[in-house]
Amino acid sequence: MEKTIVLKGRPAYPGVAEGYAMCCPNSIQGWAGVEASTGRIIEKGHVHEGESFDGKILVVPTSKGSCGWSGLFQGPMDLSGIRPAGWVVKYADSKVGVAAVLVGSPMVADFEEDIFQFIQDGDHVVVNGTEGTVTITKKS
Amino acid sequence: MVKLTEYEQQMLDGAFGRYKQIAMEHVVEFANVMGAEELVKISKVHMCAGCPPLEYGQSDDFDESFRRTFLWTKEPVGFEGYSPEVYVQTDGGAVDQYDPKPMYLSQELFERNRERELRYAQGGVSIVGSCTPYLNGWIPLRGETFMTTESSNVLFSNSVFGAAGNSNGVAACAWAAITGRGPKCGMHLPENRIASVEVQIRCACETPRDWDIIGYALGRLIIQHNNAVPVVTGPFHDVDIIRLKRMFSAIATTSGLEMCHIEGVTPEAPTKEIALGGKKDYPVLQITQADYDAAEQLLCDPGSGPVQLISVGCPHYCLEEIRDAAAYIKGKHVHEGVRLIFWTSCSIREAARMSGYLATIEAAGATIGTNGCPLVQGFACYDGVTGMAVDAAKQAHYNRSWLKGGKMFYGTMEQCVDAAVSGMWEGK
Known part of the structure; x- marks a missing residue:
């Protein structure tokens, strides 16, 4: 039987999205962090270096580094329409907020729990940015 | 809404x-x-x-x-x-x-x-x-x-x-x-400007480069505490705008921090207690010499090697730093095939021209660059570069993504100028 977990956060950007989790416990660096044409992470030593966030549920603690952080997502959107399908964000700072507006994917944010204790790479995640719920089905 | x-x-x-x-x-x-x-x-x-x-x-x-x-x-x-x-x-x-x-x-x-x-x-x-x-x-x-x-x-x-x-x-x-x-x-x-964590400095904290490395280490530490606003406590002395801009640039590289009180220096932190808003119970973190050394190791590749691109001035140099750079490079000459660029604004470049610093720097075969640095102008500048030297943690950190296997060396302005003159980075 599949194990399902539901987390409750703040509904930050409305809508419902689902996909597989891409967990970035150290976020993504805000400058030179993503290749604009592909959405591929190019930050040296990143746990997902070389992978694209296209269609994934991106799980991050918050932003990191440069004010260009939202540009990590604006570039792939502008050039190729590539974007994360949804977001789960432990704490949404202003850089995350701008990214949410530019990308337009559902986001749930500002959790009391450590989200990385509950979501791992490859888990199936439904983000309900209207209700503020995140439903996680563990990878079997 | x-x-x-x-x-x-x-x-x-x-x-x-x-x-x-x-x-x-x-x-x-x-x-x-x-x-x-x-x-x-x-x-x-x-x-x-x-x-x-x-x-x-x-x-x-x-x-x-x-x-x-x-x-x-x-x-x-x-x-x-x-x-x-x-x-x-x-x-x-x-x-x-x-x-x-x-x-x-x-x-x-x-x-x-x-x-x-x-x-x-x-x-x-x-x-x-x-x-x-x-x-x-x-x-x-x-x-x-x-x-x-x-x-x-x-x-x-x-x-x-x-x-x-x-x-x-x-x-x-x-x-x-x-x-x-x-x-x-x-x-x-x-309420969001009040410190919620103390960061004690327990390592070398004298030169602008020390403050740069401390900032890099502090950012790495504070992101693990959800970018909690810190109050940084000493001992430190002779804090000036050069040290602060270096530290803040490095912190902003490794964390998402937006506010950092420094006890006795920044206006909302005349004392640690005031910066913390009277909190009695708060985490106390430290930047130790081991943290400093670990950050330094991340920033500078080991050993020696040839360098072709040397970028100095991050954040942009103030006129005082341009003055010091001109004094150090005076009478020296940049090695053939090496580019040495000191970065600042067009307004400070003009003051450097009026002060004679620009002429000294250009006579040495170096240039004053404006309107950015390799991080914003660097899409072509790495061609043929197998070694790059910088004097800022932010530059060492980010340029690695574009340097595609070349060596990154990080040191003082003086070390960078010496490397530009000899064409070689002399590591430890």
């Missing part, structure tokens, strides 16, 4: 035209994402103009580029200027304002950038092109509000000037410059 004033609602309803309406729609959406209850007036904006140093939004047509980069709409709306109530000064851009050649950039880009700078100037923007606008008259004081595209400037203006602003993003700065508004959240709320 955010509550608007009558004026803000009129703007959102389109009473001042579609251009302002689009920007206000984004501001309101942004405020709702942040859970902000109201908007705040923004009095100063610092953002890239001319040709922005971005891979996206590129177009031969200025208005299309502006639309895709800043307005973020598919509607055929172009640049109609910024609000006269907002003072806007430019951050770094994609090409030098005097000579594109040291960064291997084209004359065509140089000319297009100048055309666009003039378009922005007509729209109310002061053309400076620096990551340190506070060295060039863009100084938001306590009670003022700001937005900036430069992360170290967020830390500097909140912490040192006591002004209020958040790290937002390139597009949000344009929305604020058009509407004069931003979400009232983050550092605009007094």
Whole structure:
């Protein structure tokens, strides 16, 4: 039987999205962090270096580094329409907020729990940015 | 949902035209994402103009580029200027304002950038092109509000000037410059400015390079504590603007911190107790010599090796640093095949010219670069580079993503100049 977990956060950007989790416990660096044409992470030593966030549920603690952080997502959107399908964000700072507006994917944010204790790479995640719920089905 | 004033609602309803309406729609959406209850007036904006140093939004047509980069709409709306109530000064851009050649950039880009700078100037923007606008008259004081595209400037203006602003993003700065508004959240709320953690410095803390490394280590530490606002405690002495801008630049590289109190130095931290808002129970962290050494190891590749590109001045050098660099390089000469660039703003470059520093630096075969650094002008400059030397943690950290296997060396300005003269980095 599949194990399902539901987390409750703040509904930050409305809508419902689902996909597989891409967990970035150290976020993504805000400058030179993503290749604009592909959405591929190019930050040296990143746990997902070389992978694209296209269609994934991106799980991050918050932003990191440069004010260009939202540009990590604006570039792939502008050039190729590539974007994360949804977001789960432990704490949404202003850089995350701008990214949410530019990308337009559902986001749930500002959790009391450590989200990385509950979501791992490859888990199936439904983000309900209207209700503020995140439903996680563990990878079997 | 955010509550608007009558004026803000009129703007959102389109009473001042579609251009302002689009920007206000984004501001309101942004405020709702942040859970902000109201908007705040923004009095100063610092953002890239001319040709922005971005891979996206590129177009031969200025208005299309502006639309895709800043307005973020598919509607055929172009640049109609910024609000006269907002003072806007430019951050770094994609090409030098005097000579594109040291960064291997084209004359065509140089000319297009100048055309666009003039378009922005007509729209109310002061053309400076620096990551340190506070060295060039863009100084938001306590009670003022700001937005900036430069992360170290967020830390500097909140912490040192006591002004209020958040790290937002390139597009949000344009929305604020058009509407004069931003979400009232983050550092605009007094309770978020209070420190919640103490960071004790227990390592070498003398030179600007020490403060740079401490900033890098502090950022690595504080991101593990959800970017909690720290109060940094000593012992330290002789704190000056050079050390602070170095530290804040490095912190902003490894964390998302927006405010950093320094006991006895920054205005909201006359004492540790005041910075902490009277809290009795708070985490106490330390930057030890082991943390310092670990950060230094991450920044500088081991050993020695040839270098071809040497970039000094991050954040942009102030006139005092340019003076010191000119004094050190006087009588020396940069090795054939090596580029040595000291980065600053066009206004400080002009003062350096008036002071004779520019002539000294150029006589040594080095240059003063403006309007950026390799991080924003570097798409071509790494060609043929197997070794690069820098004097800033931020440069060492980010340039690795583009250097594609070349060695990265990190040291003092003097070490960088010595490497430029010999063509070799002499490691430990």
